[in-house]
Amino acid sequence: MERRSSEDTGTVKAPESRRQRKKRSKENKTRTVHANLLYDAANKGEENPNRHYANNKIKTTKYTVLSFLPKNLFEQFHRFANVYFVFIALLNFVPVVNAFQPELALAPVVFILSVTAIKDLWEDYRRHRSDKEINHMDCLVFSRAERRYVEKYWKEVRVGDFIRLRCNEILPADVLLLSSSDPDRLCHIETATLDGETNLKQRQVVRSFFDLDCEFDPLKYNSVIECEKPNNDLNRFRGYIIHRSGRRDALYKENLLLRGCTIRNTEEAVGIVIYAGHETKAMLNNNGPRYKRSKLERQMNVDVFWCVIILLVLCLFAAVGHGLWMFQYGDKRPVFDVLSPEGTDLSPIMSAIYLFLTMIIVFQVLIPISLFVSIEIVKICQVYFIHQDMDLYDEETDSHLQCRALNITEDLGQMQYIFSDKTGTLTENKMVFRRCTVAGVEYSHDANAKRLAMYQEMDSEEEECTSHGSTLPRRDSVTSHQSARVVLRSQSTKSHRRTGSRAEAKRASILSKHTAFSSPMEKDITPDPQLLDKVNDCSSQMDFMRFHSQPMSQLPSDLSDTIDFFIALTICNTVVVSSPDQPRHKVRMRFELKSPVKTIEDFIKRFTPSRLTSGSNSSSSSSLITNRSSNKGCSSLLSSPSAESTLTKLHEERSCGGLENAFSPVPPCYDGKASWNIEEGELRYEAESPDEAALVYAARAYKCSLVGRLPDQVTVELPHLGKLSFELLHTLGFDSTRKRMSVVVRHPLTDQITVYTKGADSVIMDLIKPPNTGNSKGKRQKKIVCRTQNYLNLYAADGLRTLCIAKKILSQEEYACWLQRHLEAETAIQGREELLFESALRLETNLQLLGATGIEDRLQDGVPETIASLRKAGLQIWVLTGDKQETAVNIAYACKLLDPEEEILTLNADSQEACALLLEESLHYIQAKFLCSSADQTTKAFHSSFAPFDLYPSSSLSSSSSHAAPFLVHRLGLVIDGRTLAYALDKSLEDRFLAVARSCRSVLCCRSTPLQKSMVVKLVRNKLKVMTLAIGDGANDVSMIQVADVGVGISGQEGMQAVMASDFALPRFRYLQKLLLVHGHWCYSRLANMILYFFYKNAMFVALIFWFQFYCGFSGSAMIDQWYLIFFNLMFSAFPQLITGTLDKDVSAETLQQLPQLYVNGQNSEEYKPYMFWMNMIDAFYQSLICFFIPYFAYADSDVDLFTWGTPITTLALFTILLHLGIETKTWTWMNWLSIAFSIALFFTVALCYNASCPTCYSPSNPYWTMQRLLKDPLFYLLCVITPVAALLPRYFYRACQGTLFPSPVQVGRQLDKLPADTRRNILSLSRVKVGSPLSPKPPFLSLSKASPKGCNKNDQRSITGSKTLEATQGHADEEKGRSCLSGPTDSEMHLSDLYTLVPSDIDTLPYTKDAPQPAEELQPPSTKVSECLDKTLEPSDVSLSGWITSTPLPTPADSVQLNLLPDGAPQCVRYTRNSEERLKPDHAVHPAHRTEQEVEQQLHTKL
């Protein structure tokens, strides 16, 4: 019964809902869900209000059995080429114009269409099967008839059904959680299938059902749920539940369990289905692979268009020719003329028109029908090979590269700009606690640093280890879990043990990969002894005070700060604690069942003083307020919280902990230290972000461990004090605008309402309560702030991620006041996010700074090498990060993005005008520097004076053209912060910004928002017309990834959003090197060559027929049999090119990686330039001339018949085409040989069979026995020898000359491949030393393509790769390296070498003294700089203003040019920024900007 009705409801939905949406779009923004049970029995679901909602049956297939053919054909005809070919095939059915047997002409089209159709069908069938499998999974649905949960298929689940879920079950639909077996009314889910995050997420039972102590009974449910329409936002769910009593309770995303997730750690849960089937969030998020068109394909389409034009020209030519030919006979009817069927003569014009159409049919091959199919096949193979590459496989995570976009592989070989995220992309996103500052005292954690250095060593050691093929025994994963960790623990303390340790660490990391962000490196933190002492001190004192009932406020403030600091680290997060060995048995340290404050009554109830003294009193009052429901125990569904439960709670409380607070007495629940330690060892922290985990682990190292987190309570274990339960009042989650998170707790010791805030230092520092300098406490505060800021700058300089920890104590009144509005915000349905945001802003003010932490985000393996090699490959690398400038710059240095020897332009501006001025200055500077460096070269000067304003098209990037040099030579780095970037991206400034940016070797954008990231990418892509690649790992990179030509996601730590948006997903950044340099290069060169070859092949074949038209009165006759004509492309010549297109390697992978310069080949589209198409066309016409006229003259004046003459021509063309491919094939594997042999064999077999099969068929050609006769004719063989040779002679000669005399870089690379391995290694290492020297900003081989008369040949690759490169880059001739190739550099080389040598050397002697408002030329040694940095940058809010002039630590003395505008523009700027800040945080009492320079100085004085 139920089953039937469910099927009925599903289908009606679509049209109806659409109509409704049109009519009542406003009302219909919500969806109302009733329980099905109310309607099922009564009238068979007809009145069920849920009947319009989609049922849970999913169907992802595109076709049904009936609709397949029409629908698939319809889809295929979206491709224009298919329509064209069908049109031509159909044209054959018109008798006057037909050229071939109509059925035969259909064959290729049908073949192509059916190949695609079969592929589609197969895919659809697979989808169907998986749909079926999913639809037939079981789940428990409550049946009213049977009054119990019955097993049903997923597809029978409907909206409004009650579902019971058991542990490890997968959710069949989006379900609102109504009940959970968990005593905390929680349900844990794993969302790995949705977002790839493996940590468990907590979901909460809807508040109204919170207090049910026994099983949820669906029959008693009678509420109505109103919620949003289905949408694809996984992180949002809004709505409310309306009880019969009329009470409304808000619903949050925490109440919703999403389809596809897995229930974990929860015995059983019950929920009501809200969205089903295709309306679930998971399904709505499921969009198929993206279709992008690659650059190569765009170029190809242009040439296809040219082919069409050539085709039309040929046809027109033939038509005119035919008209004239007819015309010359006039009235004299030649005996061979054929009248029209009616016996009348056709006029020349009419026959010309008919002929035009006929010719289109005959020449149709010119538009390669199989090209599109072939390209698809080749791309699929390429994707397969990329997938299969061992080098792109990450053993640690058992993941390999994923190609999500199947059709842009060749774009990988043409990239020019890389935009990279920093965190998680360049770095591991494995946050390691490094140092911290507490109350203005720095704890450097030296031991910790040593430990980390150990890991580094182990890393390098491990590489050796694996290269030896280490065969370390693996322990069984389950049992060794603990032991492995123990080993690691001992390791971290005993830092001398090295052997095998990395392998162990790795194994452990594999084992523990189910726990998010907890590699051993992150977990084991060696505490700083001083700080540890302090913590111990502090807690023992507190213990003492508690024992003696002294108020906690008497604690010395530095001690209280210390303990607060660690408490904040421990609780100010969303980390979930679980214990790995018993997944179902969660660590429970609950002493009191209390929900977060959700109502005002709640607040009053809890925070009235009476409650603290008299429990019974409060309980009675609370029961008065809330309890109206019948006291039926479990079924008191709508009361919240029920009086009974409150009472019991309070009793528990009293019996357990006494009246004061929730502070737990140690003995009863606490089994002594020994057992506790074991338990602690088993605790696992599952964090949403790695920073959080790192901090929690850090706190644990100081014995401040988080032992349990519940929605309303956090339990912390402190030394001496034991377990403390903090009542969690609110959690104000992290968001990227606020850049901070806060928790509001009630402190168990002081019983104060405390706000702990953790966030980016820039925001927190602004929110610090300005200390009252009057008293000593205030002075101390100020000192702390100053010192902390100094240390923060130091941390940033070390490349650490900094976080500030602050707290605030709220009075009851303040809290009540805030709570009032907060609750309003929480219950609002419209604009709830904004209101909550504002509410958070109101709370997070006047903070008291506790301290700061420095977390290290380690660089991923091989990042500097990868960046260096990508840069050598001519790629511009920009890093766009949300991190602060100092951190970003330091990471940039660490990963060799910025070079200590290069100048840094820093752009920090606070207004549009300032930004414009800065850009102007930078341009002047670049120009001036350039003019100086090449003053003697007038041409260069000319270029430079225009260059920065001139946006050359992409071709100017070509390395060989000297005029592109101004952009690339500058050894400059550009650093720009987010605010300045916003100004620079303005329409009026973007050109100037680009001009500056592109003259710099590296660009670093800090503090940039996701939107800015994508704007930068878009700007560069559109304005510079370059190919861009964006790589990132987090949700904040998604927009950038989508905008770029190729988006790459790092599939690692931070969820799957970036991967979902990307075209390629890599496990690690360093794989980018092989992906681009090797696979990109190969894919590009293979495909480019294949496409060119295709055009050539078809043109060559068609031209043969065209020449024949001159000898058959332009009548559209063909000497090539129609079978050959039609199947030539499809069968005879198809396979070799596919093999070559898939397998050909112009240069070996090793050489490509060692000589990244070869990548320039693809960047400049050197394999497929527009002229190459025409060269190929000309070559095709030449070859076809040869193939036509050699047989023509050989058979002239003979009695040869049409097809006996035409068949050799076909054969010759085939040989020529195959040999042509042979010339273009660089590597011959057995598959190439096989495919060519197969092609030839296939042709002869088909020809022989065809010519022997039917003596009377195949009108009009009927080539019966032709091939057989030809094979007996010696002339045939003579033709077969000479024609291909004659046809290919020019091309071969050209290639031979090029290869021997003027080899292109790629050819040099190929020659390198041929050398014996050790010689090659020598040469490469030699060249790497030179090529890879940091002084080479530009790829070598600059002059090679210039075909210098001193060109090198195969015998001195050494000089090519080695000394020439050197010549070009360094200018210093390396005489002793045995270079003999060049007796002296040619002119062009001279230019270049001059450029290179002059630029760096001139910098030092060229102080930048142009009329910038405040040019800051830093030439101090770093040591003084650091000290100065400490002094100067005291004022936190001025960081952005004064820039970080002084805070750039450079490993070696270097020139850095700071272009910061201060004096004149400053006041306005300050006001400007302040205004914007004001708008953002209206409650902020004191503005940082009020602090004047004087004050800063004052501070300085006080400090000193």
Added chain:
Amino acid sequence: MVKQEQELDNRPDNTAFTQQRLPAWQPMLSAGIVIPGFVLIGLAFIGIGVALFVTSRSIQVLEIDYTGVAQDSPCYRCSDPDTKNCVCTMDFSIDTLFKGPVFFYYGLTNYFQNYRRYGASKDASQLSGDLEYFKNPSSDCSPYQYDNDKPIVPCGSIANSMFNDTFKLYQIVNGARKQVPLDGKGIAWWTDYNVKYRNPSVTPLRNAFNGTVKPVFWSRPAYELDPTDPANNGFINQDFLVWMRRAALPNFRKLYRRITEGDYAEGLPAGNYSLEIAYNYPVLSFDGEKKVVFSNVSWMGGKNEFLGIAYLVIGSLCIVMSIVMLIVYAKFKFPEED
């Protein structure tokens, strides 16, 4: 190790194929290979070219144009389309022995047998003797499908335009005309005669043609094409078969007879000859020319010097290229090699 691999499900196969490490031959276009290669090819081609050229030179060809456009031509009289059953005689002499076997061709120029619609205008089924198609010829033959509602057999333009000049060759021996016996057997393809074209298995043959008419241009029906040899009639008439095999190019020749018999088995001796032509076929309407060609053949077919020359040219080109490359190579490379 094995265990480890089992755990890593996604690990790619480490084979030469998947890792793109298949052993491969990399032809390197270096001077050391290219130059000797060019020389070798060049020498070989020159060798072949010389052989072909010499062979070709040994072939004797005699062409006689009998279109009769020129007024002094004996056939001028016959070239007027209005004259019927015109016979003209061309005299010629041979200086040396024309070595046998001599092939006797007729040639046409400017004649587009490869014209598309002309080529399609036949009925292969009819020509293979299918009586069904005698009554209903294929529409391909149109407009030579029916003549006054009677089916044309053989239908179509190709058959209709069959060449119908006939030749008789006489040697003038002491003023007397001695007919040279012409062998008309085996001039068509064996497969055409035995497989592709078949007469209907009706005896006598003419009965098969009941109810059909001969092609418009024909003077005699198909079953009477060769009155001298009953086996040479219908669709397997040799001349008909030769005609039906369409020429590739507008200037072509077709084999008419072979001179292999009697006194002329060794070839045509030197002397005077007279060719009697029954001039029927109109060519002036398309500016065509008609000619007869006597030729003997070698292993590589008829006289054609082109191929030999082509081989020689290409061969020399290869040599030249190798020399050019050698010079360039020597100039730029050798100094650096020491």
